[in-house]
Amino acid sequence: MLAAFIHGYLLSLGLILPLGPQNVFVFSQGATQPRFRRALPVILAASLSDTLLILLAVFGISVVVLTLAWVKIVLVIVGVCFLGYIGWLTWHADIASNEPDKVMQQWPLRRQILFAISVSLLNPHAILDTIGAIGTSSLSYIDEARFAFTTACVFNSWLWFFALAVAGKLIGSMGQVRRVLNRVSAVIMWLSAIYLVYNLIKVA
Numbered sequence: 001m002l003a004a005f006i007h008g009y010l011l012s013l014g015l016i017l018p019l020g021p022q023n024v025f026v027f028s029q030g031a032t033q034p035r036f037r038r039a040l041p042v043i044l045a046a047s048l049s050d051t052l053l054i055l056l057a058v059f060g061i062s063v064v065v066l067t068l069a070w071v072k073i074v075l076v077i078v079g080v081c082f083l084g085y086i087g088w089l090t091w092h093a094d095i096a097s098n099e100p101d102k103v104m105q106q107w108p109l110r111r112q113i114l115f116a117i118s119v120s121l122l123n124p125h126a127i128l129d130t131i132g133a134i135g136t137s138s139l140s141y142i143d144e145a146r147f148a149f150t151t152a153c154v155f156n157s158w159l160w161f162f163a164l165a166v167a168g169k170l171i172g173s174m175g176q177v178r179r180v181l182n183r184v185s186a187v188i189m190w191l192s193a194i195y196l197v198y199n200l201i202k203v204a
Helices: 002-016 021-032 036-067 069-092 109-121 124-138 143-172 176-203
Strands: none
Touching: 002 124, 002 143, 021 036, 021 069, 021 109, 021 143, 021 176, 036 109, 036 124, 036 143, 069 109, 069 124, 069 176, 109 124, 124 143, 124 176
């Protein structure tokens, strides 16, 4: 069981480390919210979304997605459109006011949560990586070992998002960092969309 737990933790850590849209948004909330507790709903939404993806992966959805090419194509198309749109929103979030990130700070709680869920569940990289890597790897274990593997993956997600928001809060207090964060985030999202298009063309 210990080996399965360590395997699950290291695998999920490797998948979550890249600075994608989901990580960027959680970091941004930690940096821009006036109090850390206001970032908690976003942290919980991202963590629960990741947990859902992991559970779906372990319970065998990976087999369906990896064997149906059209599912991958639909996910990529939706993801490209979505990343382009949220990149535009993020780029302009600190332009409408003299105060950096005031627009995003004024988002109602429901919108923040829905945004966090959408960048988690509508991110094709997160879906395919989680289902393809975690789902496939979980097939190596049964019973208690599979439970330990799954628990490690879920634990890592929750720990990571809390740590990411804390890091955002600490770094975000450095004036200029908060001013450029949204535009850097937008560029990352657009580059992610371009990379998805490149991969789709390459496969085709």
